[in-house]
Amino acid sequence: MTLEHRIADVEERLKRACERSGRTRDDMNIIAVTKYVSVASTMDVIRAGLVHVGENRWQNAQEKWHAARDLAENEGLGAAHQAIWHFIGSLQTNKVKEVVGRFSYIHSLDRVSLAAAIDKKAADLGIIVPCFLQVNVSGEDSKQGLAPEELTAFVKELSRFAHIKIEGLMTMAPYELEPEQTRPVFRGLRQLRDELNQQSATNEPVTGLSMGMSNDFEVAVEEGATWLRLGTILVGKEEE
Numbered sequence: 230m231t232l233e234h235r236i237a238d239v240e241e242r243l244k245r246a247c248e249r250s251g252r253t254r255d256d257m258n259i260i261a262v263t264k265y266v267s268v269a270s271t272m273d274v275i276r277a278g279l280v281h282v283g284e285n286r287w288q289n290a291q292e293k294w295h296a297a298r299d300l301a302e303n304e305g306l307g308a309a310h311q312a313i314w315h316f317i318g319s320l321q322t323n324k325v326k327e328v329v330g331r332f333s334y335i336h337s338l339d340r341v342s343l344a345a346a347i348d349k350k351a352a353d354l355g356i357i358v359p360c361f362l363q364v365n366v367s368g369e370d371s372k373q374g375l376a377p378e379e380l381t382a383f384v385k386e387l388s389r390f391a392h393i394k395i396e397g398l399m400t401m402a403p404y405e406l407e408p409e410q411t412r413p414v415f416r417g418l419r420q421l422r423d424e425l426n427q428q429s430a431t432n433e434p435v436t437g438l439s440m441g442m443s444n445d446f447e448v449a450v451e452e453g454a455t456w457l458r459l460g461t462i463l464v465g466k467e468e469e
């Protein structure tokens with residue numbers, strides 16, 4: 230399948246998921262996860278108009294990040310067609326200085342030491358970084374993120390970091406052969422967000438829900454996802 234076909238296929242499935250759940254397509258964004266593909270394929274993704282691009286490791290992303298910047302200059306891409314980078318993987322504190330300022334969103338904030346590093350770099354740059362707090366809703370040992378019961382205290386601690394904006398919550402569901410099985414995880418993340426807002430835990434309401442991947446995005450949409458992180462199904466997967 231070509232990229233155009235994959236985009237059309239995902240859009241069709243999104244449309245149906247929206248119809249089933251009474252949602253609007255405009256209320257969600259797709260992040261094209263390019264970690265499985267080459268620099269050239271990543272540029273094709275951006276040219277195709279998928280401007281939200283997700284990578285999970287700075288080492289693998291840096292060449293693509295620079296290529297995307299060159300692409301915007303060389304092909305005269307207007308502001309609306311320039312890549313917006315999302316850091317979706319676990320972020321080591323020593324990589325923060327590379328990532329903050331280059332990636333517009335961080336989806337994996339899960340500890341105070343990381344928040345402190347992000348805040349410091351953002352302060353140096355004079356920017357505010359929108360971050361998603363990663364929650365391990367499923368409780369799987371292999372998954373990163375805060376335990377659900379740690380979330381409220383963590384949000385309180387973040388209030389002292391003036392250069393971090395809590396954009397939303399993020400989770401990864403376990404891989405299930407039957408995607409329907411992921412529903413409680415996505416519903417759980419939405420409930421955690423709603424609880425934060427009921428407690429008025431933050432100055433502004435928390436809106437974002439970064440959830441749903443190739444295998445389970447339709448269920449995530451039905452449960453209120455606002456950012457879908459799609460790799461294989463959208464961008465494809467290339468052999469190394």
Ligand SMILES: *Cc1c(COP(=O)(O)O)cnc(C)c1O
Pocket residue numbers: 262264285317318401442443444458459460461462
């Ligand atoms: C790789 C990755 C994705 C995309 O995975 P697919 O299943 O290929 O869609 C989404 N989110 C995170 C955090 C990832 O690491």
